[in-house]
Amino acid sequence: MTIKKNIVRFSKMHGLGNDFMLVDNIENNFFFSSQLVKKWSNRYQGVGFDQLLIIQNKKFSEADFHYCIINSDGTEAEQCGNGARCIAYYLFIIKNKKNKICISTKNRYLYLEYLYKNFMKINMGCPIFSPSKIPFLYHKIKFYYDIKIDNINYKISVVSMGNPHCVILVNNINDNLIQKIGYQVATHPLFPEGVNVGFMQIISKNKILLRVYERGVGETKSCGTGACAAAVIGIRNNLLCNSVTVFLSGGQLEIIWKGGLNDNVYMSGEAVHVYDGILKY
Numbered sequence: 001m002t003i004k005k006n007i008v009r010f011s012k013m014h015g016l017g018n019d020f021m022l023v024d025n026i027e028n029n030f031f032f033s034s035q036l037v038k039k040w041s042n043r044y045q046g047v048g049f050d051q052l053l054i055i056q057n058k059k060f061s062e063a064d065f066h067y068c069i070i071n072s073d074g075t076e077a078e079q080c081g082n083g084a085r086c087i088a089y090y091l092f093i094i095k096n097k098k099n100k101i102c103i104s105t106k107n108r109y110l111y112l113e114y115l116y117k118n119f120m121k122i123n124m125g126c127p128i129f130s131p132s133k134i135p136f137l138y139h140k141i142k143f144y145y146d147i148k149i150d151n152i153n154y155k156i157s158v159v160s161m162g163n164p165h166c167v168i169l170v171n172n173i174n175d176n177l178i179q180k181i182g183y184q185v186a187t188h189p190l191f192p193e194g195v196n197v198g199f200m201q202i203i204s205k206n207k208i209l210l211r212v213y214e215r216g217v218g219e220t221k222s223c224g225t226g227a228c229a230a231a232v233i234g235i236r237n238n239l240l241c242n243s244v245t246v247f248l249s250g251g252q253l254e255i256i257w258k259g260g261l262n263d264n265v266y267m268s269g270e271a272v273h274v275y276d277g278i279l280k281y
Contacts, residue, residue, distance in 0.1 A: 005280040006030070011090060012047060012274040015082030017221030017250025019274075022053040022090055026065070034074025036281065041072035047277070050217050053083045055090070063104040065091070071216035078106040079162030081124060081224015081253075081267055088112040088120040089271035108162045118272060124225070124265040127232045127257070128160040135164070137190045143237055149184050156185070157233040161265065164195040164215075165229035169239075173201040173209040182213025196223065200230045205241045208234060210248050221250030228265045231255035 008030055011022045021040060023030065032052060040046040054068040067087055069077040084103070091097045092114040099114040111123035131138040136158045138145060144155045157167045166185055170178075182197045194215035201209040212226035213219045227246040234240035235257050246253045253269040 008279045008281070009276070010047070010279065011094070011276050012049070013053075013086040013089065013272060014274060015085045015222060015224060015250075015271050016248055016253070016269065018051075018082040018223060019049050020051050020053045020083055020086055021047050021049045022086060023055070024090070024095075025054050025056050032070060034070075037070050037072065037074045040279065047279070050214070050220050051077065051080055051083055053080070053087060055087060058104065060104050060109075063102045063109060064097075065101070065103045067103045067105050067110070069105070071214075073216045075216045076106070077163060077216065079108070079225050081122060081161070081226075081228060082222055082269075082271075084110050084112065084122045084124075084224065085120040085267075085269060085271040088114065088122065089118060089273060092120070093118070094273070105162060115268065118270045119268065120271055121266060121268045122224075124161055124228050124267055126262060126264055127229070129158070129236075129261075131158065134158055134160045134195075135192055136195075137192065147185065147188060147190065149181055149188075154181070154185075157237070158195070159229050159232055161225040161228045161232070163225055164191060164193060165198060165226060166191070166195045167198045167200055167230050167233040170199045170201055173199060173211055175199075178211055179213070179219060182211075182219060186213055186215045196226055196229070198223070198226045198230045200234065202234065202239055203247075205239075206243060207245050207247065208240065210246050212248070222248040222253075224253065224267055224269070227253045228255055228257075228267055232257050232265060235259050 052070040056066040113121040197213040212223035231244040
């Protein structure tokens with residue numbers, strides 16, 4: 001007896017090494033279980049990726065499309081900046097759509113703009129500092145908070161860019177403890193839904209180095225929302241100017257924020273199309 005298998009067409013893409021399996025689900029209705037995502041994300045036995053990106057028909061009148069992000073561990077993420085640039089590349093370059101598009105995510109709208117070649121600009125929306133909306137179990141907004149890891153106090157700043165971020169200022173971005181600290185902060189009970197942890201080393205008023213430990217994934221070569229979060233925290237604390245170049249292990253991003261609570265954050269950077277493939281399951 002022949003068993004009929006489902007076929008999924010996908011594009012493998014990356015933004016500064018933060019890699020994705022992108023599926024165009026606009027004309028389909030594929031269901032992606034957490035078991036399938038875990039299997040496909042395996043770098044030895046599957047496609048290998050940090051997140052699965054799914055483009056869907058619009059759910060809200062304001063948006064052209066809806067955008068869903070699934071982490072490699074099968075959990076859903078609210079936001080992904082590098083993924084948004086890859087979505088933009090796919091829509092602008094591969095699907096030949098108009099050069100300005102609005103997409104909805106789990107909790108906000110993103111505005112995508114084609115710049116040139118494979119460089120995209122994303123309006124990431126406004127940062128959120130209210131602890132209850134991050135969520136972060138603290139009763140009031142502060143510039144810095146204290147968190148204890150292995151009996152050592154760390155000063156952290158928190159912000160949501162549509163997903164929760166914690167930013168820690170460090171003197172040396174190559175500290176071997178970053179992986180361990182990143183995991184412990186990402187899973188700390190003060191963050192009931194987990195948190196992405198950014199370690200920022202300031203080079204000048206407009207340049208920073210950054211490493212990000214992403215919840216549900218681990219450390220990645222790049223994190224777009226993490227770059228936005230780090231720049232926003234630096235600007236808010238008068239450590240950085242309003243335009244910042246963020247250097248990550250996978251490359252660099254340009255972040256602009258005027259500094260007001262109602263000001264949008266803009267991220268610019270490249271997106272890369274690696275190959276197209278077909279999966280049978």
